[in-house]
Amino acid sequence: MTALDMSVRIGSLVMPNPLMAASGCFGYGLEYEDVVDLSTLGGVVSKGLFLAERQGHKPERIAETPAGMLNAIGLQGIGVHRFISEKLPLLRARRARTIVNICGTTLDEYVEVARILSDAEGVDALEINISCPNIKEGGIQFGCSLDGTFGVVSAIRKVTSLPIIPKLTPNVTSPASFARAAEDAGADAISLVNTFLAMAIDVEQRKPKLSNVVGGLSGPAIRPIAVRMVWECRQEVKIPIVGMGGIMDHRDVLEFMIAGANAVQVGTANFVDPFIWRKLLDGLTDYMQRHQITRLADIVGALDTTSPAKAHA
């Protein structure tokens, strides 16, 4: 039978399949090399990196909620220089396609981090984190303003030829307008959604479950909202979309792709099952065979809205 093609292209980044490990959910990738061959993933998105090392928030940093979890890690990270010297060579040796998630407290810091990574060997793309809900300084102030989004993306565009993928927040009324701003500023793709700003309270103690009081909600609880946002963005922009939000199995991958995502990221599910990647690939293969699809890209945005699906009990 014909070989199945799951490949995805985002500028110069060519991935063999659409499955990417989401930033903040996979360490620097190397933590998982004993349980998954990193080269078999579409891509590995690193933890968010600033110029300097960051310690992050005090524990408690996560709290489970119905079909989801809150996190407020606070972007603990080793900084871009240590990443380049300590992690990047190992990721290259393992043939991982490495997408570095970059952060900044100022526009200048984003640009500097992007420039430094552009000069490093082995970076395949940059994901621009303008959507972390958990830190006061930087990120979200760019991601919640159309001008801020356009400004940071166009400034980074000027200093790098790497594919750039702004990661959008869902904590705005219209993510699609931010997708448009990112595309206009020269983004090669967009990724969405980051987590939903949320909180949880221990009623006996009358205290927040997180030290940061508020945190970002992820997991299957957010998936229907994320799918809707991807679908809205698909109608607004031509560039590839990397969809994410509560993907737990291959059907969820397909849901995002049919809504308009070219690739997906898996985050929280990797915590629950670090062996999920093989299962996702097997599930996609099975789907392609059952539906006689040879190019998985053909289902991107293939949603038929002429009538709803037949409901099953």
Place this chain on the structure above:
Amino acid sequence: MTRTTPSGFCRHDILSPVPPVDVRATVISNVRLSRDYNVLTIAAPEVGALTEPGQFVMLKTTDASDPMLRRPFSVFEVLRDDLGTVRAISILNKRAGRTTGLLYGLEAGDPVWCLGPLGLPFNPPSSGEAWMVAGGVGLAPFATLAEALVALQVPTTLFYGARTADELYYLEFFDRLGVKLVLTTEDGGAGVKGRVTGPLEESLKGLGGPNLVTVYACGPEPMLAAVARLAERYGQPSEVSMERTMGCGLGGCYSCVVPVKHADGQTRYVRSCIGGPVFDGATVVWE
């Protein structure tokens, strides 16, 4: 890769730990020790065969999404048949939250999803005796540690504190191994009345010099802090097994961090899942 045989000791300088496995294990038995404590035995020989003293597993009772995350548990026992083949592991569980409540309620035949073994194990004592200090459910890592120590012919003592005499478990197990028991209860119902750190300090005072015992501790964090400080004051090395809210167990989520003083004098958060759960007590920055 430097490793000794399973359930012996392995070293902290291993470059590449044995990869964990994920098994859908079946509950063999669930012995409820009290209204809160139970010993859950699950058929996860693949995990047990790889487990070193001090390592942990991530468990969940459903493959649905609520509850979604696994929870970390020290491997309590590695159970072998008469021929020495590993057949199962057990965990010592204390009902506190949702998953611990579900684990308390399981019956033989129920499934448990078990990922492990995970984390850095205890180091063997460099010389002299081993003193294990357990508070409450903090007994959990010490059954396998005691077996490994006894196999190495290390004279071993268990300082074990609980609220009441009813909550001192597995005393015969340790006694049979030849482990010396020093018991404390908060109500004085068994052993010395008070905290476990009382008799520990008395014993530390009686030592003739530094580096004569290695102190291993697991229990509530104030107890761990007190034990680590006492060990340091009396010049003895200590290893503490820390409990943290953990998301993944593999270093992915950065939720389970412990502040640790590094060689450069800086304090940094270290993920207890891969940089622990066993830490050098002298390096932990107690909050």
